[in-house]
Amino acid sequence: MAKNDQGGTDLSRRSPEAKADETGTVSRRDFFKTVGVSSLATSVLTAVEAEAQATAPRAVGPGEVPIRLNINGRTQNLTVEPRMTLLDAVRNKLDHTGSKRVCDRGSCGACTMIVDGRAIYSCSTLAIESQGKNIRTVEGLAEGTALHPVQQAFWDNDGLMCGFCTPGFVMATVALLEKIPNPTPEQARKHLDGNICRCGTYVGVLEAALKTKGVSRG
């Protein structure tokens, strides 16, 4: 603030803002500054929001939405809630009950499917995020009455008892053999340790995995 030689305040040389502060009113300059900043901030925020909306995934739901899944080489159109898992969609919407829901938390492996060549827990995968991917279930392995080599090996080597975990083991074994055609026992154990069998048929399952021949990449 400008001061005169006597130490007092020179009112004639003070800025309009200072005058406005002393008088408690809003000057015309302040008013236009405020309006300018506000409109600028509003325009910037609007642009940021528009950009975020353009890049963010489209929100769907909570009701059922149509999706398209490629399961065992066939395109299936179905409507599911966005929260529905791939396992529930396949079992309840498509009636493919080969894959089982046991633990429902991704630890037992009875729901194992092969998605884009990888064995996954379908109970922990959303159906809506599986669109556009190549999904394979245990129903797609056998050709008519001819069993897949892995299925035949499970039968030959007594790798099943009650059979509830068997589809998951079969899919995990297929994924293993497509990745490693001739696995060592250690490799087979490592790749199959995501599956659990309460009957305790691990010896037969391991023999089936090691003795199976002729599995090509799916």
Added chain:
Amino acid sequence: MAEDMRQVPEVRAAATPTKHEKYPWPEKPALLSTSVKRLDGPVKASGQAKYAYDINRHSRRCRSGEGAGREGGAAVAQGR
């Protein structure tokens, strides 16, 4: 206690199957020491076996519209 007193005498006896008149022991056993495949192996290994859980699917019949809620009751009048 002496070592031999722990053994049951019948266990130490030699295996001498008695000849049953009505069901004699076969000369060439057909099942013992042979690998018999399970009859239900193919349907179980191919995922075609139907369990009770596959037929009576609770979540298919009655599914809540709420993400997390407590079941308060079931309106079955229209189903009768």
